[in-house]
Amino acid sequence: xxxxxxxxxxxxxxxxxxxxxxxxxxxxxxxxxxxxxxxxxxxxxxxxxxxxxxxxxxxxxxxxxxxxxxxxxxxxxxxxxxxxxxxxxxxxxxxxxxxxxxxxxxxxxxxxxxxxxxxxxxxxxxxxxxxxxxxxxxxxxxxxxxxxxxxxxxxxxxxxxxxxxxxxxxxxxxxxxxxxxxxxxxxxxxxxxxxxxxxxxxxxxxxxxxxxxxxxxxxxxxxxxxxxxxxxxxxxxxxxxxxxxxxxxxxxxxxxxxx
Amino acid sequence: xxxxxxxxxxxxxxxxxxxxxxxxxxxxxxxxxxxxxxxxxxxxxxxxxxxxxxxxxxxxxxxxxxxxxxxxxxxxxxxxxxxxxxxxxxxxxxxxxxxxxxxxxxxxxxxxxxxxxxxxxxxxxxxxxxxxxxxxxxxxxxxxxxxxxxxxxxxxxxxxxxxxxxxxxxxxxxxxxxxxxxxxxxxxxxxxxxxxxxxxxxxxxxxxxxxxxxxxxxxxxxxxxxxxxxxxxxxxxxxxxxxxxxxxxxxxxxxxxxxxxxxxxxxxxxxxxxxxxxxxxxxx
Amino acid sequence: xxxxxxxxxxxxxxxxxxxxxxxxxxxxxxxxxxxxxxxxxxxxxxxxxxxxxxxxxxxxxxxxxxxxxxxxxxxxxxxxxxxxxxxxxxxxxxxxxxxxxxxxxxxxxxxxxxxxxxxxxxxxxxxxxxxxxxxxxxxxxxxxxxxxxxxxxxxxxxxxxxxxxxxxxxxxxxxxxxxxxxxxxxxxxxxxxxxxxxxxxxxxxxxxxxxxxxxxxxxxxxxxxxxxxxxxxxxxxxxxxxxxxxxxxxxxxxxxx
Ligand SMILES: Nc1ncnc2c1ncn2[C@@H]1O[C@H](COP(=O)(O)OP(=O)(O)OP(=O)(O)O)[C@@H](O)[C@H]1O
Ligand SMILES: [Mg+2]
Numbered sequence: 001x002x003x004x005x006x007x008x009x010x011x012x013x014x015x016x017x018x019x020x021x022x023x024x025x026x027x028x029x030x031x032x033x034x035x036x037x038x039x040x041x042x043x044x045x046x047x048x049x050x051x052x053x054x055x056x057x058x059x060x061x062x063x064x065x066x067x068x069x070x071x072x073x074x075x076x077x078x079x080x081x082x083x084x085x086x087x088x089x090x091x092x093x094x095x096x097x098x099x100x101x102x103x104x105x106x107x108x109x110x111x112x113x114x115x116x117x118x119x120x121x122x123x124x125x126x127x128x129x130x131x132x133x134x135x136x137x138x139x140x141x142x143x144x145x146x147x148x149x150x151x152x153x154x155x156x157x158x159x160x161x162x163x164x165x166x167x168x169x170x171x172x173x174x175x176x177x178x179x180x181x182x183x184x185x186x187x188x189x190x191x192x193x194x195x196x197x198x199x200x201x202x203x204x205x206x207x208x209x210x211x212x213x214x215x216x217x218x219x220x221x222x223x224x225x226x227x228x229x230x231x232x233x234x235x236x237x238x239x240x241x242x243x244x245x246x247x248x249x250x251x252x253x254x255x256x257x258x259x
Numbered sequence: 260x261x262x263x264x265x266x267x268x269x270x271x272x273x274x275x276x277x278x279x280x281x282x283x284x285x286x287x288x289x290x291x292x293x294x295x296x297x298x299x300x301x302x303x304x305x306x307x308x309x310x311x312x313x314x315x316x317x318x319x320x321x322x323x324x325x326x327x328x329x330x331x332x333x334x335x336x337x338x339x340x341x342x343x344x345x346x347x348x349x350x351x352x353x354x355x356x357x358x359x360x361x362x363x364x365x366x367x368x369x370x371x372x373x374x375x376x377x378x379x380x381x382x383x384x385x386x387x388x389x390x391x392x393x394x395x396x397x398x399x400x401x402x403x404x405x406x407x408x409x410x411x412x413x414x415x416x417x418x419x420x421x422x423x424x425x426x427x428x429x430x431x432x433x434x435x436x437x438x439x440x441x442x443x444x445x446x447x448x449x450x451x452x453x454x455x456x457x458x459x460x461x462x463x464x465x466x467x468x469x470x471x472x473x474x475x476x477x478x479x480x481x482x483x484x485x486x487x488x489x490x491x492x493x494x495x496x497x498x499x500x501x502x503x504x505x506x507x508x509x510x511x512x513x514x515x516x517x518x519x520x521x522x523x524x525x526x527x528x529x530x531x532x533x534x535x536x537x538x539x540x541x542x543x
Numbered sequence: 544x545x546x547x548x549x550x551x552x553x554x555x556x557x558x559x560x561x562x563x564x565x566x567x568x569x570x571x572x573x574x575x576x577x578x579x580x581x582x583x584x585x586x587x588x589x590x591x592x593x594x595x596x597x598x599x600x601x602x603x604x605x606x607x608x609x610x611x612x613x614x615x616x617x618x619x620x621x622x623x624x625x626x627x628x629x630x631x632x633x634x635x636x637x638x639x640x641x642x643x644x645x646x647x648x649x650x651x652x653x654x655x656x657x658x659x660x661x662x663x664x665x666x667x668x669x670x671x672x673x674x675x676x677x678x679x680x681x682x683x684x685x686x687x688x689x690x691x692x693x694x695x696x697x698x699x700x701x702x703x704x705x706x707x708x709x710x711x712x713x714x715x716x717x718x719x720x721x722x723x724x725x726x727x728x729x730x731x732x733x734x735x736x737x738x739x740x741x742x743x744x745x746x747x748x749x750x751x752x753x754x755x756x757x758x759x760x761x762x763x764x765x766x767x768x769x770x771x772x773x774x775x776x777x778x779x780x781x782x783x784x785x786x787x788x789x790x791x792x793x794x795x796x797x798x799x800x
Contacts, residue, residue: 079706084704090698107711297639297644378557386777391738391780393742480653481742485746495658496658499658507658511656
């Protein structure tokens with residue numbers, strides 16, 4: 001009774017796509033609870049429904065079975081307190097980098113001056129102040145992705161959905177952005193759900209790691225990340241957890257689990 | 260907790276009534292539901308038109324009642340004049356299309372295959388074709404009079420232009436990969452034409468022909484409005500002179516229906532000619 | 544259109560030379576009396592006529608009257624086309640109800656509307672402008688509708704995730720995404736409207752304008768005037784086409800991925 005309302009509560013969630021060739025079951029019986037301020041990462045084979053899960057949580061698709069609640073309220077559609085970084089950066093090609101970020105504030109109550117400052121600060125945060133006036137086609141894949149991250153963060157959402165946000169970045173920028181994400185989520189007290197194919201990233205960022213398995217997409221297991229693993233990438237705890245997850249993602253392990 | 264979502268959840272923006280309507284049509288299949296929706300608007304217009312005519316909202320010289328138009332349609336059918344005019348128009352379109360398609364295919368292929376023609380003859384011809392046949396019509400009457408010859412030439416002219424363009428381009432720009440294939444297989448020039456150049460050109464040529472037919476129909480109306488004593492365009496001109504809008508509307512409707520069916524049938528021919536494009540094939 | 548055919552290679556002078564040859568042949572045919580000048584005027588006759596018409600100012604005032612009608616009709620038709628197209632594209636339901644009628648209307652031969660519009664609006668300026676507007680309306684409405692209705696799903700999702708209103712969606716996502724296709728529609732509309740302008744001047748009442756001069760040349764057997772009018776008709780069409788192409792390239796520059 002005294003426990004706080006979970007930031008996210010998913011219960012017995014199933015998703016089926018009706019295709020011409022028949023029904024395609026993409027998610028089966030997903031149950032997951034995320035506490036406020038928690039950082040949860042999701043790993044799993046390509047096609048196991050990770051992006052689909054994020055789209056359902058955001059409320060882009062309301063055709064599903066089961067229950068999704070954010071702050072105790074069933075999701076009925078996108079809301080200001082939830083932001084997403086799509087797997088493809090999805091910048092509007094006819095808007096500059098700056099205007100793309102500002103687009104997230106079109107419906108915000110802030111005054112114009114504050115908005116402009118927020119946009120500037122967030123472009124600065126992702127290291128792209130010099131490219132504020134650039135068109136998306138003039139940006140590299142990694143730069144475009146960082147603009148998309150700035151766009152998601154600029155509204156200071158309480159819930160962040162991140163679909164492989166660092167996938168196209170070079171190794172160094174990637175490490176820097178991981179630090180930033182971790183810092184921002186902790187600093188703003190936001191709740192984050194991050195999909196990644198990089199197991200190191202999943203362990204380093206997440207309080208918990210959700211391991212999914214495909215056909216249909218299910219949660220294979222959820223692993224707690226010990227604080228010392230989260231703090232230090234070379235700690236034995238980090239290495240052990242990473243190897244365990246890699247094992248789980250390996251073909252033999254998945255088949256063993258599927259029994 | 261009884262707040263379990265049932266599937267599918269309601270779509271937020273669709274008005275419930277429209278949704279219910281579509282769902283009640285579900286047994287007919289989604290396609291026929293769409294067709295009914297598409298028909299609802301013209302039917303509503305028709306109803307409004309009838310109502311307006313019955314209440315006398317618009318004077319009959321501006322818009323006669325649908326029943327009057329229908330009656331003139333029946334009259335024109337009964338005394339055979341509609342068949343006469345339609346027949347005259349269709350023959351013109353057929354002759355003009357045949358002329359334009361033949362000239363277009365031959366000239367287009369020549370331009371596409373012979374670089375010298377492309378360089379020396381094509382540019383002035385292209386400049387002339389850029390000017391719509393409509394503007395040439397007053398000139399053509401001086402050479403051809405205002406009888407059948409004028410009509411067939413004007414229609415043929417408008418048909419030939421897209422056919423020439425499509426044929427010349429399709430035959431002239433064989434992709435390098437296919438040209439290399441011809442070389443690798445050691446095909447003779449005739450074999451290359453038959454096995455590579457023509458089949459890969461066919462879709463574009465078919466599109467050109469379909470565009471030509473659309474043009475034929477447009478210029479039929481143009482040339483019949485310009486000068487004629489029979490044909491659907493003449494029927495309209497005549498109705499306008501008599502201030503009989505019902506005749507004008509009947510002729511418009513026939514022109515619309517025939518033009519639409521011509522396009523549909525040419526699309527069907529196009530599919531039949533290129534079974535490899537649809538994937539279904541017809542057993543070859 | 545056929546750019547590859549028109550310009551086979553850069554620095555290829557043959558296309559230009561071919562025009563010169565045609566002119567020379569044309570002129571020679573006259574000098575050796577191979578053609579009847581009553582049917583085919585010499586190239587120089589047309590130029591002479593142009594100069595006399597220009598100095599009298601007649602052809603310019605005719606052209607001005609024609610262009611005025613043309614632009615007015617085009618603006619009305621294009622504005623109506625873009626607006627209706629945006630509504631059809633933004634609301635799937637309205638698109639399903641009204642769209643088929645618009646498509647069917649497009650299949651009707653354009654000039655079949657001339658007698659009806661002439662009776663409704665009269666054969667004078669308003670009838671002509673109504674017809675020109677209709678010619679411009681058809682391609683604009685269809686292309687705007689298609690362009691907006693076919694905005695890629697990812698962009699719609701983005702708009703939903705940023706909670707854009709319908710208006711914000713149209714302004715920031717749908718219209719820019721559909722811009723290339725809307726321009727295609729406007730480009731076609733410009734050409735059609737020009738055709739309709741001359742057509743309306745030929746088929747409706749005689750009023751000052753290029754089409755009137757065209758009929759005059761034909762009826763009075765003034766071949767130099769007739770050829771001059773045809774050339775002006777072609778030239779304006781060409782200018783419209785190049786203007787539209789240049790404008791399209793300019794406006795869409797930088798706005799494409
Ligand atoms: N709109 C859709 N219609 C039909 N099937 C879909 C749709 N979206 C996704 N799918 C299917 O759902 C499955 C899961 O897709 P999803 O994009 O969620 O995978 P993912 O785990 O994000 O993969 P990746 O790691 O490659 O991004 C795939 O088999 C895909 O084909
Ligand atoms: Mg994905």
